[in-house]
Amino acid sequence: MSTPDTPDGAPAGPVRATGAGGDDGDAPGAPVVAPVDHARIEAAVREILLAVGEDPEREGLQQTPARVARSYAEIFSGLSQVPDDVLGATFDVEHDEMIVVRDIDMFSVCEHHLVPFHGVAHVGYIPGTDGRVVGLSKLARLVDVFARRPQVQERLTTQIAEALEARLAPRGVIVVVEAEHLCMSMRGVRRPGARTITSAVRGQLRDPATRAEAMSLVSGRAR
Ligand SMILES: Nc1nc2c(ncn2[C@@H]2O[C@H](COP(=O)(O)OP(=O)(O)OP(=O)(O)O)[C@@H](O)[C@H]2O)c(=O)[nH]1
Numbered sequence: 001m002s003t004p005d006t007p008d009g010a011p012a013g014p015v016r017a018t019g020a021g022g023d024d025g026d027a028p029g030a031p032v033v034a035p036v037d038h039a040r041i042e043a044a045v046r047e048i049l050l051a052v053g054e055d056p057e058r059e060g061l062q063q064t065p066a067r068v069a070r071s072y073a074e075i076f077s078g079l080s081q082v083p084d085d086v087l088g089a090t091f092d093v094e095h096d097e098m099i100v101v102r103d104i105d106m107f108s109v110c111e112h113h114l115v116p117f118h119g120v121a122h123v124g125y126i127p128g129t130d131g132r133v134v135g136l137s138k139l140a141r142l143v144d145v146f147a148r149r150p151q152v153q154e155r156l157t158t159q160i161a162e163a164l165e166a167r168l169a170p171r172g173v174i175v176v177v178e179a180e181h182l183c184m185s186m187r188g189v190r191r192p193g194a195r196t197i198t199s200a201v202r203g204q205l206r207d208p209a210t211r212a213e214a215m216s217l218v219s220g221r222a223r
C-alpha cells in the first residue's frame, strides 16, 4: 500500500464557482456543476466525433456535444471548488477519539485517459486538542471536491488528507481509496476487477497501534 507524501503536482488552481458545492441550500443529491466553457467543449467533442469517423449530424449524435459539455461541468466541478467550501463549519462535540466514515462512493476521472476510475474512499481522523469536528457529510463532500477533477488516485488520496489536516488541525488523519480504473479494464492492459488501494496517513495515526486500529475500522474488520 502506498503512502504518498507529496502530490504529483496539483490540478489547475481553483476558481470558485458561485453556488458550487453549496451545502444546506442544495437539494439532496442535486448535481454540482461548474462554469466550464460549454461552447469550447461542444466544438472539441464534434471534432472528436469527426476524427473517429462518426457523423456528428446523425440524429443520435446531434445533441451529444451539448450533453458532454453539461456532463463535464458536473464531472469536473471540483476544479472550481476549494476545501473551505465544504469544511467551513466545525463544531465542538468534545470527542477525542477516532471518527471514520467508510465506503464513501467515489467517482473520478483518470487524467491520463479521461475515463473514469471509481470505488470507495474511507476517511478518518482524530480531532485536535480543541475537540472540534466537522459534519459527517462534509467528509463525503470533501472527497468530491478532489475526485471531480482530472486525477491520479495517489494525488486524490493525498489531497483529501492534507485538506483535513489544514482545516481541522486534527491529531491524526487516515484516507484510504480503493478504486477500479476503467483505463485498465476496458482498454489497454484489460484487467477488469483489478483494484488499486492508496492511503495517506498523518499525525498520530502513523503510530503502528493507532494505525492498525484505523485500518481495522476502514476495512470493516472491527464490525
Ligand atoms: N500511478 C497511477 N497510474 C495511473 C493512474 N491512472 C492511470 N494510471 C496509469 O497511467 C499509465 C499511463 O501510461 P502510458 O504508457 O503513458 O499510457 P498508455 O500507453 O495508455 O498505457 P496503458 O494503460 O498501459 O495502455 C498507465 O500505466 C495507467 O495504468 C493513477 O491514478 N495512478
Ligand SMILES: [Zn+2]
Residues within 6 Å of the ligand: 110, 111, 112, 113, 114, 115, 181, 183, 184
Ligand atoms: Zn487512465
